Amino acid sequence: MLKDITLGQYFPGDTVAHRLDPRTKLILVFLYIVALFQASGWAGYALVLAATVACMAVSHISPRSIFKGLKPMLFIIALTALLNIFYTTGRPIVPGWIITWEGIERAVKMMLRITLLIAGTFLLTYTTSPMELTDGLELLMNPLKKLRVPVHEMTIMMSMALRFIPTLIEETDKIMSAQKARGADFETGNLLQRARALLPILVPLFVSAFRRADELAVAMESRCYHGGEGRTRMKQLSMERRDAIAFACGLLLLAAVIVLKHWRL
Amino acid sequence: MSVLTVEELCHTYSAHTPFEKVAVEGVSLTIPAGQFVGLLGHTGSGKSTFIQHLNALLQPTSGRVLLDGEDIHKDKASRRDVKRKVGLVFQYPEYQLFEETVFADIAFGPKNMGIAKEEIDERVREAAGFVGVDESLFARSPLELSGGQKRRVAIAGVIAMRPGVLILDEPTAGLDPAGCRQIMDNICRYREQSGATVIIVSHNMDDAARLTERLIVFDHGHVAMDGTPEEVFSRPKELINIGLAVPQATSVAMALRERGMALPEAIYTHRQLLEAVKRAKGVGTC
Numbered sequence: 001m002l003k004d005i006t007l008g009q010y011f012p013g014d015t016v017a018h019r020l021d022p023r024t025k026l027i028l029v030f031l032y033i034v035a036l037f038q039a040s041g042w043a044g045y046a047l048v049l050a051a052t053v054a055c056m057a058v059s060h061i062s063p064r065s066i067f068k069g070l071k072p073m074l075f076i077i078a079l080t081a082l083l084n085i086f087y088t089t090g091r092p093i094v095p096g097w098i099i100t101w102e103g104i105e106r107a108v109k110m111m112l113r114i115t116l117l118i119a120g121t122f123l124l125t126y127t128t129s130p131m132e133l134t135d136g137l138e139l140l141m142n143p144l145k146k147l148r149v150p151v152h153e154m155t156i157m158m159s160m161a162l163r164f165i166p167t168l169i170e171e172t173d174k175i176m177s178a179q180k181a182r183g184a185d186f187e188t189g190n191l192l193q194r195a196r197a198l199l200p201i202l203v204p205l206f207v208s209a210f211r212r213a214d215e216l217a218v219a220m221e222s223r224c225y226h227g228g229e230g231r232t233r234m235k236q237l238s239m240e241r242r243d244a245i246a247f248a249c250g251l252l253l254l255a256a257v258i259v260l261k262h263w264r265l
Numbered sequence: 266m267s268v269l270t271v272e273e274l275c276h277t278y279s280a281h282t283p284f285e286k287v288a289v290e291g292v293s294l295t296i297p298a299g300q301f302v303g304l305l306g307h308t309g310s311g312k313s314t315f316i317q318h319l320n321a322l323l324q325p326t327s328g329r330v331l332l333d334g335e336d337i338h339k340d341k342a343s344r345r346d347v348k349r350k351v352g353l354v355f356q357y358p359e360y361q362l363f364e365e366t367v368f369a370d371i372a373f374g375p376k377n378m379g380i381a382k383e384e385i386d387e388r389v390r391e392a393a394g395f396v397g398v399d400e401s402l403f404a405r406s407p408l409e410l411s412g413g414q415k416r417r418v419a420i421a422g423v424i425a426m427r428p429g430v431l432i433l434d435e436p437t438a439g440l441d442p443a444g445c446r447q448i449m450d451n452i453c454r455y456r457e458q459s460g461a462t463v464i465i466v467s468h469n470m471d472d473a474a475r476l477t478e479r480l481i482v483f484d485h486g487h488v489a490m491d492g493t494p495e496e497v498f499s500r501p502k503e504l505i506n507i508g509l510a511v512p513q514a515t516s517v518a519m520a521l522r523e524r525g526m527a528l529p530e531a532i533y534t535h536r537q538l539l540e541a542v543k544r545a546k547g548v549g550t551c
Contacts, residue, residue: 177322178361181353182422183345183377200373203363207408 010129016242017059017127022136024243025124031250032120035257036113044260045112051253052119059127069122070115077114081107134159135237138228152228160216168209175204267333267350267429267462269296269319274328276314288314290486292328296462296479298429303473303494304466306483307508312466313356315483316432319464320351332430349378352428356435358419359412367393367410367418368403374426385425392425393418395458396451413444417451424455430462431455437469445469449476470512474498474533482507499531514538 012018017025032051039045056063070077090102125133138155145151176186179200186197276289289311296302306312317323318330321337321344330337337347352374355361364370371389380388393400396417402410407418420436433452437445449472456463467473473480473494480497482490484507490497497504501511501519511519511533518532518541528541 175361177317178355178358180322181320181348182374183348185377200363204361208360
């Protein structure tokens with residue numbers, strides 16, 4: 001079913017990771033990514049891996065849900081690994097072979113890097129609701145307003161888009177059932193026929209998406225929405241002691257990885 | 266004509282996940298050909314899930330659905346065939362209109378059945394006639410019609426497949442009283458002229474009481490009551506306990522009975538109420 005896809009899905013919870021300020025989490029993810037790309041030796045990778053596992057433990061996110069999210073990326077990960085195995089020069093495993101020890105090492109590291117990269121960003125979306133996420137983004141990008149970047153408009157569009165993904169999925173399901181009941185066939189035929197078979201879904205979906213957008217705009221205006229100027233928020237974000245601790249941990253991780261790189265570990 | 270038999274039907278959504286939800290559990294019933302059936306039940310009682318099994322849109326978790334003795338979920342061909350024999354009109358069907366013209370939209374179902382062009386033409390005209398869509402609208406875009414007209418075009422789109430069983434999920438939801446009456450009249454006319462079985466999901470107790478021959482009440486995925494409107498509405502307290510309304514006449518009769526008037530059980534139309542009150546008061550019927 002369409003409903004089963006996870007797309008930056010949020011798992012409600014009440015752990016320290018859930019309670020952290022979204023701004024902290026966004027910056028931490030940034031630090032994490034920088035650290036991940038600074039890691040070069042096995043010790044560095046081990047450290048980042050340990051940090052990821054620790055975060056998963058703190059936020060009660062099971063490795064299974066992370067792997068479930070990784071599934072669509074498996075192809076890219078596998079392809080990267082294969083290319084690295086075959087296109088790295090060095091000492092061959094067996095004399096005369098194209099596969100080298102260096103190639104294997106690099107492939108494993110690349111796989112680790114991509115996996116950890118995705119796992120880290122999943123930890124963010126799994127523990128932060130879309131609303132918090134866009135709020136945090138807006139506040140972080142606030143300085144850009146001086147450069148006339150429409151930060152508020154961008155973030156509200158983002159949160160609305162996120163909000164309507166489940167609605168549209170449900171709608172698609174419903175329209176598909178209705179057209180199937182009228183004998184529409186989405187599963188057989190060649191590529192062109194299948195593409196044409198989508199028309200009875202896409203047209204009603206677009207019509208209803210526009211209708212929804214229209215209704216939403218009227219509803220917002222009738223509640224006096226007029227952009228970000230002078231707008232206050234129901235949930236004020238505030239930095240706590242735990243945010244300071246989290247920052248310290250993030251910086252520590254980055255520093256440690258850089259030191260390890262310096263020592264070539 | 267088509268006899269529908271449902272045997273021990275169960276359906277569980279998202280089985281084996283934290284979101285698991287049993288929607289229909291152990292439903293068994295037979296609907297003889299040509300019967301006019303009303304399905305009652307509050308939101309989430311499983312009636313929408315149930316009707317989607319009757320034309321194989323949903324696969325039962327366990328149990329069988331038989332149409333004229335044949336298992337409709339037997340194989341791919343039977344699942345496709347049953348969609349021609351059992352027409353399902355979803356709630357707010359106007360949201361599924363997509364073709365450029367009214368004619369093409371009504372013809373979508375028959376076209377998918379692989380019917381010859383001349384016959385499609387005949388069927389579209391016939392279906393449009395049943396629901397009172399004038400042929401002058403055929404060339405218009407279905408998206409620019411009024412709400413009630415759109416609804417009728419959408420229902421015509423299913424009727425054009427000439428289903429032996431016609432199922433409608435709340436066909437009058439969101440329409441004005443005149444529109445509701447027209448739609449119900451259209452459905453009754455289709456049933457009379459084609460002899461089809463009609464199953465209608467409704468929240469309108471007065472329609473259910475007035476038009477149907479049999480009422481099936483769903484509650485928490487089970488069949489809570491099954492019988493003629495007379496049988497079902499003679500147990501108004503149970504209906505209210507389930508969270509459903511009763512016809513206007515029934516609730517007036519209940520109130521009068523509480524005030525001491527001796528009225529018979531099973532009053533569900535205004536005429537019955539009037540006669541019963543006259544008899545109780547000793548006024549001659551005229």
